[in-house]
Amino acid sequence: MEIKYVSTTCPYCGTGCGFNLVVRDGKVFDVAHWQRAPVNGGKLCPKGRYAHEFVNSPDRLTKPLIKKDGEFVEATWDEAYDLIAEKFKSYKPDEVACLSSARTSNEENYLMQKFARVALKTLHVDHCARLCHASTVAGLAAVFGSGAMTNSIKDIAESKCVFVLGSNTFEQHPLIGRSIIRAKEGGGKLIVADPRLTPTAKQADLYMPFVSGTDVAILNGLMQEIIRNGREDKEFIERRTKDFEKLKEAVMKDDYSLENVSKVSGIPVESLRTAAEWIATADVAALIYSMGITQHTVGVDNVKSTANLMMLTGNMGKPGGGVNPLRGQNNVQGACDMGALPNVYSGYQKVTDEAAQKKMKEMWGVDELAEGKVGYTVTEMVNVLAESPGELKAMYIMGENPMLSDPDLTHVEEGLRNLEFLVVQDIFMSETAELADVVLPAACYAEKDGTQTNTERRVQRWKKAQEPPGEAKEDWKILCELGSKMGYPEQFTFESPEAVFDEVAAVTPSYHGMSYARLDPDGLHWPCPTEEHPGTPILHRETFAMPDGLGVFSPIEWKPPAEVPDDEYPYVLTTGRTIWQWHTGTMTRRSWSLEMEAPIGWIEINSEDAKELGIEDDEVVRASTRRGSVEIPARVTPEIIKGVMFIPFHYKEHPANRLTHNALDPVAKIPEYKACAVKVEKITEE
Ligand code: SF4
Structure with a gap:
């Protein structure tokens, strides 16, 4: 019996913890702690601890499948490639769209966008960042010149005040939660604003429950209070920013007095006053947010408001801030x-x-690219498919499952069914793969080399621990073989992921100084522009990444969500996750240690709301929005603010996204998962 340990990076959340895959006779059979792992120092949350359990699931896809007369039939790779190439070549470039995957490596994402732009010549390539942090990329880039986390996970521990807004960090990024605990141990205060008394909120020194969708009002109110008390960082504002007067004019309006913000948000005035004082007077304060901020029709406004607050208080460009x-x-x-x-x-x-177009054409050795304008986002692709049938005719989806992850699933299914030709590349037969004409079996994270970049911009290695099952192949190989079939062998001949990464480094300024040799074992934070550069854990230390080096204050007015409660749908519905499951559950629901902890979905209902509705704990109820209905067990609890309901979106049996609203942020095109109007009823026997 041969046992080996292969250090790699967790395939679940953006924290990027490292662990060892334990391999016995060529098969992964366990996860073991990797004590020197740079982000997590050997500690893991349950998902990381059991990240081996789905790898050798009997449900893995092992052969290419082609649908014939409505049934999938096994095929050879050549048969599948020939069909895909023939079909893709038969369409005009802009009739084909591609979805890349945040679950696959950097190399594979790079190849997917290259495949779309070089081989298909389509403008339409996107991925699920559109559904989670598109507003971060757009919002922070507009304010700071760079749309990414400004500080490192480690230095959160140095903060003297951590303000968590719209993030259930202890459940969704548990090993970042560890840095928050360290900040508390160092005397830092923790403020959490969330409609639910989450495990994160339970750790707070100040918990502020609020009604979903009122973030800008809250942030403006805090800024007004800080300015009224003369606690803004005048020196930082003067030296590092511009447009402060515009911000001041917006936030000093009566609408954002603490009393008025309290009425809108449900947060007591005293709590708002305390939060403003703690943030403004701490030696250094950090703001942490996640999808509670981004997944709104005002996602970009929300993001810019968080940046306003941190610039106002001079908490940018230093450890423990950002x-x-x-x-x-x-x-x-x-x-x-x-x-x-x-x-x-x-x-x-x-x-x-x-x-940039000229540079890419030269680097890729082509005369022509899809160019000149911006293609469709994921959300626009679905809308076009559903509302303008025939405009998009074919789609290539790698490692995504929009049939459970995207808002308004009835609309998504209608759109995908309008396609003439759909290729899905995945490790399991997902709800989306069921609709495909061709399914390509892919290797999972444990079966390939590559790199991934975590939330703090740290690029880290994946290392291959076992062979893929059956005839499954690494996504990078599939993309290269398809690229060659499409007539671009020179552009898609790579011997290894490392060779792809070398091209990434050559064409990508923030990755110029990186190589596999340099990434082992601690990784590097981008920007890393030269081979000697040590990487950049903290951005914007001296200047912001703007042409004039100044951060830009943005005057933002609060706007309510696109759909607000009314007599027919009197509650706010918000969605999210549990620590035990991951997104659409394709991996965690095949991991028995996780699945047994949270095997079914639920709707959280405030105890007073439940009493008024006559609903008992565990009773199956009907939740309905203008998009559809779901029958789902009730979890009656005082730990959610009155008037707001919550459903986790992992469960195909209780699909939260049948209810959600696909109204979009006008800039980032991110949908409003975090607030729509819902009604909840008892199910009566007919
Ligand atoms: Fe994996 Fe995230 Fe858990 Fe770390 S915190 S083990 S990266 S799921």
């Missing part, structure tokens, strides 16, 4: 960095910029 968006998927930061977005090439080089 604006810290926690990215969801393991490699969603990397998928954005690699240009799996319709508006940018890798390193956020704009597709509309002629110099």
Whole structure:
């Protein structure tokens, strides 16, 4: 019997913890702690601890499948490739769209956007960052010049006041929660604002329950209180920022007095006053947010408001401070960095910029690219498919499951069914793969080399621990083989992920100084522009990444969500996750240690609301919105604010996204998962 330990990076959340995969006779069979792992020092949350359990599931896809007469039939790789190439070549470039994957490596995301742009010549390539942090990328880039977490996970522990807004860090990024606990142990205060008394909120020194969708009002109110008391950092504002007067004019309005903000948000005036004082008077304060901020029709406004608060109080560019968006998927930061977005090439080089187009054509050795304008986002693709049938005809989806993850699932299904040809590449037969014409079996994280970039911009290695099952192949190999079949062998001949990474480093300024040799074992934070550069754990130390070096204050007015409660749908519905499951459950629901902890969905209902509705704990109720209904067990609890309901979105049996609203932020095109109007009823026997 041969046992080996292979150090790699967790495939779940954006924290990027390292662990050892334990391999016995060529098969992964356990996870063991990797004590020197740079982010987590050997500690793991339950998902990381059991990240081996789905790897050798009997449900893994092992052969290419082609649908014939409505049934999947096993095929050879050549048969599948020939069909895909023939079909893709039969469409005009803009009739084909691609979805890349935040679950796959940087190399694979890079190749997917290259495949879309070089082989298909389509403008339409995007991925699920659109659904979680598109507003971060757009909002922070507009304010700071760079749309990413400004500080490192480690230095959160140095903060003297951590303000968590719209993030259940202890459940969704548990090993970042550890840095928050260290901050508390060092005398720092923790403020948590959340509609639910989450495990994160339970650790707070000050907990502020609030009604979903009132974030800008809260942030403006805090800023008004800080300015009224003369506690803004005047020196920082003068030296490092511009447009302060515009911000001041907006936030000093009577609408944002603490009394008025309290009425809108439900947070007591005293709590708001205390929060403002703690943030403004701490030696250094950090703001942490996640999808509670971003997943709104005002997601970009919310993000800019968090930046306003941190600049106002001079908490940028130093340890223990900053604006810290926690990215969801393991490699969603990397998928954005690699240009799996319709508006940018890798390193956020704009597709509309002629110099960038010229550079990419030269680097890729092609005369022509899809260029000149920005393609469709994920959310726009679905809308076009459902509302303008025939405009998009074919789609290539790698490692995403929009049939459970996207808002308004009835609309999504209608759209996907309008496609003439759908290719899905995945490790399991997902709800989306069921609709495909061709399914390609992919290798999972344990079966390939590569890199991923965590939420703090740290690029780290994946290492191959076992062979993929059956005939499954690594995504990078599939993309290269398909690229060659499409007529671009020179552009898609790579011997290894390392060779792909070398091309990434060559074309991507923030990755220029990186190589596999340098990434082992601690990784590097981008920007890392030269081979000697040590990486950049803290951004904006001296200047912001703007042409004039100044951070830009943005005057933002609060706007309510696109759909607000009324007589027919009197409650606010918000969605989220549990620590035991991951997104659409394709991996965690095949991990028995996790599945047994949280095997079914639920709707959280405030105890007083439940009493008024005559609903008991555990009773199956009907939750309905204008998009559809779900029958789901009630969890009656005082730990959610009155008037707000919560459903986790993992469960196909109780799909929260059948209810959610696909209204979009006008800039980031992110949907409003965090607030729509819902009614909840008892189910009566007919
Ligand atoms: Fe994996 Fe995130 Fe848990 Fe770390 S915190 S073990 S990266 S799921």
